[in-house]
Amino acid sequence: MRTGLVVIAAAAVLGLAFAGTAAADSAYHTERLALRGVAGAPGGGMVVNVHANGPNVYAHEIYTLSHAVPGTYQVVLSIYPGSLSCSGTPIMLPTAQLVTNAVGNGRADVKFAPEMVGELRGSTLSISWTVTGPATYVTRCTVVTLD
Numbered sequence: 001m002r003t004g005l006v007v008i009a010a011a012a013v014l015g016l017a018f019a020g021t022a023a024a025d026s027a028y029h030t031e032r033l034a035l036r037g038v039a040g041a042p043g044g045g046m047v048v049n050v051h052a053n054g055p056n057v058y059a060h061e062i063y064t065l066s067h068a069v070p071g072t073y074q075v076v077l078s079i080y081p082g083s084l085s086c087s088g089t090p091i092m093l094p095t096a097q098l099v100t101n102a103v104g105n106g107r108a109d110v111k112f113a114p115e116m117v118g119e120l121r122g123s124t125l126s127i128s129w130t131v132t133g134p135a136t137y138v139t140r141c142t143v144v145t146l147d
Contacts, residue, residue, distance in 0.1 A: 033129070033139040035065065041135035043067030043104050053147060058114040063096060063129075065137065068104040072097060073133030075108065080126045086141035098131065121146050 035045035045065035052060060063075050074097055078090035100106035124145045131137040 031142060033142060035063075035129070035131055035137040035139055037068070038136040038138055041069060041137060043069070045131070045137055047129045047139050049142075049144070051144075051146075053114075056113065057111045058117055059112040060109065061095060061112075062107070062109040063098055063131065064105075064107045065098060065100050065131065066105050068100055068106075068137065069133070069135040070100045070102055070104045071134035072099050073106070073131045073137075074098075075110075076130045076132070078128050078130065079120070081120060081123065082125075084124065084126050084143050086126045086128050098133075117146060 030048065030050045033047045033049065035047060037044055043066050045063065045068065048062040050060045050062075052058065061077075065073065075095045077093040077095050078086070079093060080086050080088055080090050082088055095110045096108040098106045098108035124143060126141050126143050128141045129139045
């Protein structure tokens with residue numbers, strides 16, 4: 001009997017813990033995109049693209065490099081408003097600077113306020129990321145719906 005009450009209490013606590021969490025973006029779900037080295041660059045990394053659509057943080061991007069060429073990198077978001085395949089002339093948006101340690105590991109992030117999205121809200125577009133420095137790393141093209 002006591003074990004049953006403990007299980008029920010634990011389930012109730014978990015239920016309450018998740019009840020207060022923010023709902024996921026219904027138009028675009030969090031996406032993890034691999035950063036692959038260009039021209040034989042060692043290592044790689046990841047871009048995590050989160051769209052919270054909150055009143056203070058509309059989107060949050062996290063960038064990591066692992067076993068990359070050590071140094072300082074610039075992250076650039078390429079936005080293709082008229083394309084779903086990353087074709088045409090992009091809007092180039094430098095987002096963050098990423099510094100790796102001696103073994104090539106580093107992390108950076110950026111948060112976008114709702115007003116930064118501007119006229120792109122309500123559109124579906126394609127985007128990709130490039131991380132340039134002592135070596136270059138890129139993601140594949142992905143389609144994002146901004147609500």
